[in-house]
Every structure is written in structure tokens, then in C-alpha cells.
Amino acid sequence: MLSRRRFLQASSLVSLSPLLPSVFSNTARAAAAAPDARALVVIQLDGGNDGINTVVPYADDEYGRARDKLRLDKHELHKLDDRLALHRSMKGAKELFDDERLCVVQGVGYPNPDRSHFRSMRIWQTASFDDDKHDGYGWLGGALDQWATQLKDDAIANAIYVGEQATPVALWGRRSSATALTSADDLKLALEIRPTPSADKQQGSAVAQFVSKQVLSAYATADEFARRQAGQPAGAAEYPDTTLGSQLKLVAQLLKGGARSRLFYAIQAGYDTHSAQIYTHSTLLRDFSRALKSFLDDLKAAKLDDRVVVLAFSEFGRRVKENDSQGTDHGTAGPVFLAGTPVKGGLVGAAPDLANLDDGDLKMQIDFRQVYATLLDDWLGVDPKSVLGGSFEKVAILA
Secondary structure, eight states: OOOHHHHHHHHHHHHHTTTGGGTBOOSHHHHHOTGGGOEEEEEEEETOOOGGGTEEOTTOHHHHHHOSSSOOOGGGSEESSSSOEEOTTOHHHHHHHHTTOEEEEEEEEOSSOOOOHHHHHHHHHHTOOOGGGTTSOOHHHHHHHHHHHHHTOGGGOEEEEESSSOOOGGGOOSSOEEEEESSTHHHHHHHHSOOOHHHHHHOOSHHHHHHHHHHHHHHHHHHHHHHHHHHSOOOSSOOOSSHHHHHHHHHHHHHHTTBOOSEEEEEEEOOOOSSSHHHHHHHHHHHHHHHHHHHHHHHHHTTOGGGEEEEEEOSOOBOSSOOTTSSOOBOSOEEEEEESTTBOOEEESOOOOTTSOBTTBOOOOEEHHHHHHHHIIIIIOSOHHHHHTSOOOOOSOBO
16 A cells, blocks of 8 residues: 555655656756856845835934934944945845945835735745736746746746745746745655555555656656755755755756756745834844845855846835834835846945935836846846836846
8 A cells, every 4th residue: 555654655645746857957958058057046025124224324414313222323233335335244245245246226116116926025035016917926936937938848947935834926927837945855855755566556545656656757857956956066055954054055956957947936924013123133234144144145256156047126115214113114115136247246226315205205217117127138148128018228237
């Protein structure tokens, strides 16, 4: 008989088997196509990151007036210039900035902002303000659809979401697929449940035969993943022992192992800081900063850093003035981060003017679709107009 434990393990692999073969490249054409080797890693800072205490306008007198309990000591910050600084917990990000591997895009948002987590995130993920399209296709799925059409190869049009939540709408596409992984064990599972000849004779039930037949298609990929993992040198970077750290470590393993996927997506939750923000926000930014630095250093040691760009965004920023609970409420525009060797390091956009607000919120400087358009056209090599439904001026974020 097939034990319940083995059936559950095998069933998990059955759900992955149609996707696993597309995770790694098996053809010389895919491996050799230099433009196609480019990858984009997206980190969603979920909950609405307080941009003002992330990229701090420490020289603006209005900052101290708006932030009493939440004001950060300018002497503890990591200064970027004579007006702006990174949060004191973002040492790793500051090192990336100094190494010209971090671009900070300020005042990013969209017209007529919505303070709903759900709707704002759907707008960012679909690049559309039409509610009827918010359960349709995402901007990254659209990009992969176009890429798949150009190459006439469905298998290559694949994205990988690393996380336990539902696959983000951003990755939904017509022709492209998104593989959801929680850990490397999802790819190693085949090796653990491989049937033996004696087991095949004993497990003669229809269910057992079906399971064995289905998982066989995934064995080769699991073997290849294990082989490549064993052949990889020890990582040059020490990742933080956090969810985001583990997610980015897995992405690095996949890239170093020859993953053919062009898009990777991870989520760091917890940024909805309505109360007691100081400690929570500091912990989140430290995790983000350390994980990002470790990831990029890992790729640099593997000589893959020139093919990967990281985009980190949040659905909106927070209000300029702190609330009565030592936190901040939903706002509008905020900073977006681009990181990696291919980015144009530095600051994009002017420092926020806290004396010139729009109903208590920062004014938008840059439409997020401008960032998308730049990445789509200049990095992924697809037509941004067809994905975004219009033309948007590009921004200087790539070297």
C-alpha cells in the first residue's frame, strides 16, 4: 500500500511536476542568449512603508515638527547627502549606495492615490486603475507573455514566486506561468520519495501507479537541482535568519544553479505600522537591508551580479505627521529602491518638501509606471506601451 505520508509527499510533487521542468535551462540556446539572461527580482514591502523614516529628510525643519516620538536622531543616520539619510538600521543599504549599487527613487506614487491596501496594491501590481482588471493579468505577467510570444517558447516564460502567500497578481499572465516555492525542499522532494523497484511491485494500486507516473517527469529536474547545489561553492554572503533572508538565498541558489526564469518575486510583510512603529520599522528595515546586501554580494561572488536587478516597492507611504499611537497612518508617495550592479546608483528625484504637502501627504514626483516602463524597455526588452496601456517617460535608474 501507499502510506498516507508518502501519498501526501507525492501529491505535493504532483502539483509541482508540470512546473519543475521549466525552472532550469536545458538548452544551449537558453543558456547562451545573453540578453535573455537578464533577471528582475521584485521585493514587495507589504503594508505601506513609512518612506519618511526610511529615506529621512533630516535637514528639513518640518520633519522635527511632524515627528515628535518618531523623529530619528540625525547623528545616528546613514547620510546620503546634506539633506537625506537612510534609517540607522540600513547599514547594508548604505554600503550598497556607497558602492553605487543602490538607486533611491523619491516621491513615487500615482495620480489620485487610494489609501486602501487592497486597491493600491492591485494598482501597483496590474498598472491599471480599472477595478475590472484587478483580478486579471499583472504587469509582470504581461511582460512575460510578450517575451514568450517573441521567442515562441511557452516553457521559458516562467516566473518564480518564493513565499507562502497566494501568488501575486503581478505575475498572472495569459501564456506565462508562475511557480510558487517556499523552500529548496520543494525541488528536492522528488529525491526523498523516489520509488524503488521493490516498492513499485508492492504499490500496485491505481493511485500508487498514477502518483509514480506523474512524479517521474520531475525526477530529472530534482536530480539536476541537487547536483548543481552540490557543485556550488559556499556562499560568499551570510544571509540573515529571517523569512526574507531565506527567500533571497533561495533565489540566489536558483540563479547560481542555472534557473531559466526571468522574474523572481518575494514579499516582506509587516509595514502597516499604525502604532508603536519605532521598533517594528527598525527591525523590518534592518532585515531588508541585510538580506538585500547579502543577496547582491552572493551574486557578485558568483559573477552573476551583472545580470540581476532588484526592485523594492510598497503600495503607498505613510502620512507625514505621526498619529497619537506613536505610529503613522496610510499616506501616498514614497521611495522605491533599485539595486544591483546594472543600476545607476544615487538619488533620483528631489528631497521631499515637508512644508509643501497635498492635504498632509507628500506630493508625487514620479509615477510608478515610469519606473516600470524603464525596466520593461531597457532591462527586460519588452514593449512597455503594450504592457502598461500607454507611454510613460523613463527615469534614469539604469547605468
